Amino acid sequence: MKSITTFLMFVGEQAGKAEEAITFYTSLFRNSEIVSIQRYGADENEPEGSVKAAKFTLNGVEHMAIDSHVEHQFTFTPAISLFVECESMEELEEVHQALTGQGSELMPLNNYGFSKKFSWVSDRYGVSWQLNLA
Numbered sequence: 307m308k309s310i311t312t313f314l315m316f317v318g319e320q321a322g323k324a325e326e327a328i329t330f331y332t333s334l335f336r337n338s339e340i341v342s343i344q345r346y347g348a349d350e351n352e353p354e355g356s357v358k359a360a361k362f363t364l365n366g367v368e369h370m371a372i373d374s375h376v377e378h379q380f381t382f383t384p385a386i387s388l389f390v391e392c393e394s395m396e397e398l399e400e401v402h403q404a405l406t407g408q409g410s411e412l413m414p415l416n417n418y419g420f421s422k423k424f425s426w427v428s429d430r431y432g433v434s435w436q437l438n439l440a
Contacts, residue, residue: 311369312369313372314369315373316372317375317376317380318381320381320382320431321373322356322375324357325357337363337366340360340361341361341363343357344360352375382432384428384434387426387435388433388434389436390435390436390438391438393440394439398423398439402427402437408430411425411427412426412428412434421439
């Protein structure tokens with residue numbers, strides 16, 4: 307096996323927002339960057355310029371994303387989330403505020419016994435994040 311990579315497909319109301327989302331994500335975390343973006347051309351089955359394949363890193367970990375304007379019977383769900391270990395309360399609160407802006411809290415920032423500070427959020431694109439104070 308060569309690798310296992312998180313793959314985000316932006317569908318439905320989020321179709322066409324993959325680049326916007328990964329630009330937002332890479333701005334939140336140190337050691338993050340957009341590695342590459344391939345776009346659909348004029349003669350393909352998706353809108354020209356939308357993301358055909360993107361690779362990006364968050365804190366050095368590679369992820370992938372695409373746009374899909376094809377009608378699907380699914381979208382993002384909180385059953386799958388990105389788990390973030392924050393090094394300080396300041397970092398946790400900053401990331402929490404950024405991700406919940408236009409998003410929602412699934413579990414408010416609190417002490418849940420298993421963690422001094424933890425929150426589960428869904429961002430403006432519907433992607434779920436678990437934020438934990440390490």
